[in-house]
Amino acid sequence: MCEYNIGIDLGGTNIAAGVVSRDGEISERFTAKTDVSSKGSVMAGLAEAARALLAKTGLGSEQIGTLGIACPGIVDGEGGVVEYSANLPLLGADVVGEVSRLTGIERGRIRIANDADAAALGEYRFGAGRGCGDFLMITIGTGIGGGYISDGKILTGKNHAGGELGHTVIVFGGEECGCGRRGCAERYCSASALVRQTKAAIEDCERRGVATLMSEMAKSYGKVSARTAFRAADEGDEAAAEVVDRYISYLACTVTNYINIFQPEVLAVGGGVSNEGERLLAPLRERVLAEMYNKRQPRALYTEIKRAELGGDAGVVGASEL
Amino acid sequence: MCEYNIGIDLGGTNIAAGVVSRDGEISERFTAKTDVSSKGSVMAGLAEAARALLAKTGLGSEQIGTLGIACPGIVDGEGGVVEYSANLPLLGADVVGEVSRLTGIERGRIRIANDADAAALGEYRFGAGRGCGDFLMITIGTGIGGGYISDGKILTGKNHAGGELGHTVIVFGGEECGCGRRGCAERYCSASALVRQTKAAIEDCERRGVATLMSEMAKSYGKVSARTAFRAADEGDEAAAEVVDRYISYLACTVTNYINIFQPEVLAVGGGVSNEGERLLAPLRERVLAEMYNKRQPRALYTEIKRAELGGDAGVVGASEL
Numbered sequence: 270m271c272e273y274n275i276g277i278d279l280g281g282t283n284i285a286a287g288v289v290s291r292d293g294e295i296s297e298r299f300t301a302k303t304d305v306s307s308k309g310s311v312m313a314g315l316a317e318a319a320r321a322l323l324a325k326t327g328l329g330s331e332q333i334g335t336l337g338i339a340c341p342g343i344v345d346g347e348g349g350v351v352e353y354s355a356n357l358p359l360l361g362a363d364v365v366g367e368v369s370r371l372t373g374i375e376r377g378r379i380r381i382a383n384d385a386d387a388a389a390l391g392e393y394r395f396g397a398g399r400g401c402g403d404f405l406m407i408t409i410g411t412g413i414g415g416g417y418i419s420d421g422k423i424l425t426g427k428n429h430a431g432g433e434l435g436h437t438v439i440v441f442g443g444e445e446c447g448c449g450r451r452g453c454a455e456r457y458c459s460a461s462a463l464v465r466q467t468k469a470a471i472e473d474c475e476r477r478g479v480a481t482l483m484s485e486m487a488k489s490y491g492k493v494s495a496r497t498a499f500r501a502a503d504e505g506d507e508a509a510a511e512v513v514d515r516y517i518s519y520l521a522c523t524v525t526n527y528i529n530i531f532q533p534e535v536l537a538v539g540g541g542v543s544n545e546g547e548r549l550l551a552p553l554r555e556r557v558l559a560e561m562y563n564k565r566q567p568r569a570l571y572t573e574i575k576r577a578e579l580g581g582d583a584g585v586v587g588a589s590e591l
Numbered sequence: 592m593c594e595y596n597i598g599i600d601l602g603g604t605n606i607a608a609g610v611v612s613r614d615g616e617i618s619e620r621f622t623a624k625t626d627v628s629s630k631g632s633v634m635a636g637l638a639e640a641a642r643a644l645l646a647k648t649g650l651g652s653e654q655i656g657t658l659g660i661a662c663p664g665i666v667d668g669e670g671g672v673v674e675y676s677a678n679l680p681l682l683g684a685d686v687v688g689e690v691s692r693l694t695g696i697e698r699g700r701i702r703i704a705n706d707a708d709a710a711a712l713g714e715y716r717f718g719a720g721r722g723c724g725d726f727l728m729i730t731i732g733t734g735i736g737g738g739y740i741s742d743g744k745i746l747t748g749k750n751h752a753g754g755e756l757g758h759t760v761i762v763f764g765g766e767e768c769g770c771g772r773r774g775c776a777e778r779y780c781s782a783s784a785l786v787r788q789t790k791a792a793i794e795d796c797e798r799r800g801v802a803t804l805m806s807e808m809a810k811s812y813g814k815v816s817a818r819t820a821f822r823a824a825d826e827g828d829e830a831a832a833e834v835v836d837r838y839i840s841y842l843a844c845t846v847t848n849y850i851n852i853f854q855p856e857v858l859a860v861g862g863g864v865s866n867e868g869e870r871l872l873a874p875l876r877e878r879v880l881a882e883m884y885n886k887r888q889p890r891a892l893y894t895e896i897k898r899a900e901l902g903g904d905a906g907v908v909g910a911s912e913l
Contacts, residue, residue, distance in 0.1 A: 343885060353887050403749055424741075426854020427725055428892035430885035437848040441762045441779075441841065450847070450882050457763075519763070525772070526759040530852065532748020560772050563665060563752035565675050570750035 271334030273326070276589030277318050278339045278384060281305065281356030285581070286318040288326050288333075289589035293395030295582060297325045308358050315364070316371035330374045337380045337588035338364060339387035343430045346382050346591070352429060355447070380591035384584050386423045386432060388539065388577075389416025391587025396578035397537035405533040406577060407434060407524070409540035412447075413455040417531055435459070439522050454526075457519040460495040460541050463512075467498045470512045482506040495542050503548075517549065521556035528572050529562045539577030546576060593656030595648070598713075598911030599640050600661045600706060603627065603678030607903070608640040610648050610655075611911035615717030617904060619647045630680050637686070638693035652696045659702045659910035660686060661709035665752045668704050668913070674751065677769070702913035706906050708745045708754060710861065711738025713909025718900035719859035727855040728899060729756060729846070731862035735777040739853055757781070761844050776848075779841040782817040782863050785834075789820045792834045804828040817864050825870075839871065843878035850894050851884045861899030868898060 273296070277286040284303050287295035299321045304310040319336055323329070342354030349365025351357070369376040382390070389398075389406035398404035398418070408414035415434025417424040425431045435455035436448045443452025456462055467483060471493065474481040482501035487493045498516070501509030528536065542549065554574050558564060563571070579586055595618070599608040606625050609617035621643045626632040641658055645651070664676030671687025673679070691698040704712070711720075711728035720726035720740070730736035737756025739746040747753045757777035758770045765774025778784055789805060793815065796803040804823035809815045820838070823831030850858065864871065876896050880886060885893070901908055 343888065353885070419746075424853070427856040427894075428854050428885060428888055430888065430892075431852060431854035433851040433884045436851045436884045437759070438844050439760055439763050441765075441774075441844055443763075448884055449886070452763075522760050522763055529755040529758045530753065531746070532750050532753035534749040562755045562758045562770055563675070563750060564771070566665065566750055566752065570752075572749075 271332060273328065273333055274335040274337060274589035275319055275322055275333055276337050276339070276387075276585040276587065277315060278387070278584030278588060279303065279311070279315065279341070279357070280384070281341065284314050284318050285585055286322055287582070287585040287589070288322050289586055293391070293586050295585060297322055299325070303357075305357060308362050311357060311359060312362075312364070312367045312371060315368050319368070319372045319374065330372060333374070333378070335378055335380055335589065335591060336368070336372070336374050337382070337387070337591035338368070339384040339584040339588040340364065340381055341384045343428075344381055344383045345429045346380065346425065349376070349379070349381055351381070380588075382423065382588070382591050383416075383425070383429070383432070385414030386416040386425065387587035387591065388414065388583035389418055389587065390423060390590055391579050391583040391585070392537050392539070392577050393418045393421075394590050395586055396583065397575050398535050401534040403531065403533045404535050404537070405527055405531050406537045406539060407527070408577070409458065409460055409538065409542040411459060411461050413459050413523075414540070415527075417533070434527060437523075437526065439519065439526065454519075454523040458516070458523050462519075463495045463498065463516050463542065464493050466512055466516060467493050470498070470508050474508050479508065481508045483509050483512075499545055499548060517552050517556065521553055521560065524553065524574070525557050525560045528557060532563065533572055535573045535575060537575055537577040539580075539583060543576050550574060550576060593654060595650065595655055596657040596659060596911035597641055597644055597655055598659050598661070598709075598907040598909065599637055600709070600906030600910060601625065601633070601637065601663070601679070602706070603663065606636050606640050607907055608644055609904070609907040609911070610644050611908055615713070615908050617907060619644055621647070625679070627679060630684050633679055633681060634684075634686070634689045634693060637690050641690070641694045641696065652694060655696070655700070657700055657702055657911065657913060658690070658694070658696050659704070659709070659913035660690070661706040661906040661910040662686065662703055663706045665750075666703055666705045667751045668702065668747065671698070671701070671703055673703070702910075704745065704910070704913050705738075705747070705751070705754070707736030708738040708747065709909035709913065710736065710905035711740055711909065712745060712912055713901050713905040713907070714859050714861070714899050715740045716912050717908055718905065719897050720857050723856040725853065725855045726857050726859070727849055727853050728859045728861060729849070730899070731780065731782055731860065731864040733781060733783050735781050735845075736862070737849075739855070756849060759845075759848065761841065761848065776841075776845040780838070780845050784841075785817045785820065785838050785864065786815055788834050788838055789815050792820070792830050796830050801830065803830040805831050805834075818867075821867055821870060839874050839878065843875055843882065846875065846896070847879050847882040850879065854885065855894055857895045857897060859897055859899040861902070861905060865898050872896060872898060
């Protein structure tokens with residue numbers, strides 16, 4: 270068994286890649302902008318990442334175990350094909366075949382999976398889900414990514430499109446989502462949703478002539494971020510506290526839905542908003558425990574809700590383990 | 592391997608049981624009212640069902656492979672213990688141990704599982720899910736029961752409480768549910784929900800002085816049932832058509848949530864409302880296909896939505912296969 274794998278986390282904006290040891294440590298890193306102008310340019314970017322990392326380590330391609338690629342969208346891991354991707358021009362692309370051709374790494378050693386699934390696998394092997402029987406990870410970023418793993422197997426469904434946890438409706442007839450539905454969890458619980466909710470509260474305060482720290486912070490930083498409401502609430506701003514409270518209610522609703530379905534040993538929360546740490550997780554846990562179906566069970570049986578541990582590396586590490 | 596198993600479907604109202612062959616056929620049946628007055632009376636009822644069936648077949652208890660029990664609530668299949676049941680006095684009951692003691696059937700041959708999970712297993716082995724890799728079943732009755740099976744394994748979660756698909760919120764802040772949450776799918780998609788929705792529409796029509804067939808049907812049958820709105824809509828009643836339409840919208844929302852999460856090969860709909868057949872399933876499919884995340888995939892990859900095949904026998908047959 271080779272000592273190192275390569276993991277590539279292909280995003281709509283950046284490619285992040287690394288040489289990953291068998292214990293999940295990244296020894297060499299590579300990052301670049303994703304050139305999304307064509308299918309070929311994306312493939313060239315992937316091959317470039319692999320070649321750059323091999324050059325850095327001085328290893329030959331035959332000394333690498335697996336080259337794993339994490340890719341947004343619907344990914345057929347067995348066929349090595351991207352079936353649908355909203356942000357990348359990869360519809361129907363035989364990514365594994367192409368990258369094999371460009372790098373000389375044999376096809377059988379190249380793997381591909383959905384990026385949220387790869388991140389969940391990374392956390393399951395080396396992060397918040399270490400040693401778990403079953404593990405659920407949600408990533409709170411621009412969207413809501415989800416991945417469920419039981420006995421080492423990623424839930425992908427028969428058509429590789431499973432685990433789209435963010436595209437479950439929690440507000441029937443609610444806000445329009447990019448997926449075509451209304452009221453998806455992603456529209457209420459993502460970092461972008463929190464930014465929208467914060468902006469709406471600022472506008473509401475301005476309309477009512479009520480002062481809010483959120484407004485001042487937005488001016489001094491030049492923008493509203495997913496941190497704005499949390500920081501203003503910490504300073505005692507009432508309108509901000511309401512934004513945070515409502516956001517956590519939506520998130521608790523969503524997380525409770527997942528727990529009632531999966532009852533995993535651990536549910537890890539990753540992505541930018543998870544950097545709030547206990548500021549987010551403590552009230553989240555409290556609300557989930559009050560709502561979940563099995564609240565009358567002994568506490569030892571409850572799903573542990575914790576912060577993801579690998580941060581932005583989860584995708585690279587998980588890809589290397591595919 | 593023994594040729595026959597016994598399956599017992601323990602409900603809050605009735606006990607249904609049967610001797611089930613290896614190909615899922617029920618050769619002998621037993622039914623009785625459930626005596627819910629105490630833990631002991633429920634156990635006695637289970638033992639009585641087993642003994643009555645053995646007497647009918649003339650088989651000794653050693654000639655039976657498995658005695659399986661399907662039980663509502665949170666059931667620890669490995670420990671043989673009921674951890675929580677809303678409608679039965681079985682909190683913490685060692686059902687497997689007690690039934691073993693009362694029947695003389697050795698403990699190792701007695702199994703117990705959640706009733707919705709058992710029903711899903713029955714359909715997976717011998718009904719709508721035959722030959723599937725992964726299968727999801729929802730049962731639309733008084734509540735919404737759910738069960739997911741992948742590679743023969745029932746999703747129960749680490750604490751045996753998983754698969755509570757009916758207790759996922761689709762209407763944030765909506766109607767109060769028996770589980771303590773607000774807006775659960777069960778409150779909008781169960782047969783009881785449809786009855787409530789029908790009654791509300793009748794009252795609304797009466798208030799507005801609008802004639803509706805639903806009102807006449809309710810009077811002539813002496814009650815409103817889950818069939819009332821469907822039958823009145825079939826006769827051209829506009830208010831009834833609205834009730835059916837709204838009900839199917841809620842159900843489509845719920846089913847799409849499940850599909851976006853699991854993407855199973857087959858999703859079977861069982862329970863009383865599924866007797867509407869294509870009258871329910873055709874519009875349901877149409878809406879789900881328009882909403883689901885993978886709608887751009889080739890049709891061959893879509894989850895097949897079909898009616899459950901075993902009807903009320905799913906629990907008995909599934910229990911026998913535990």
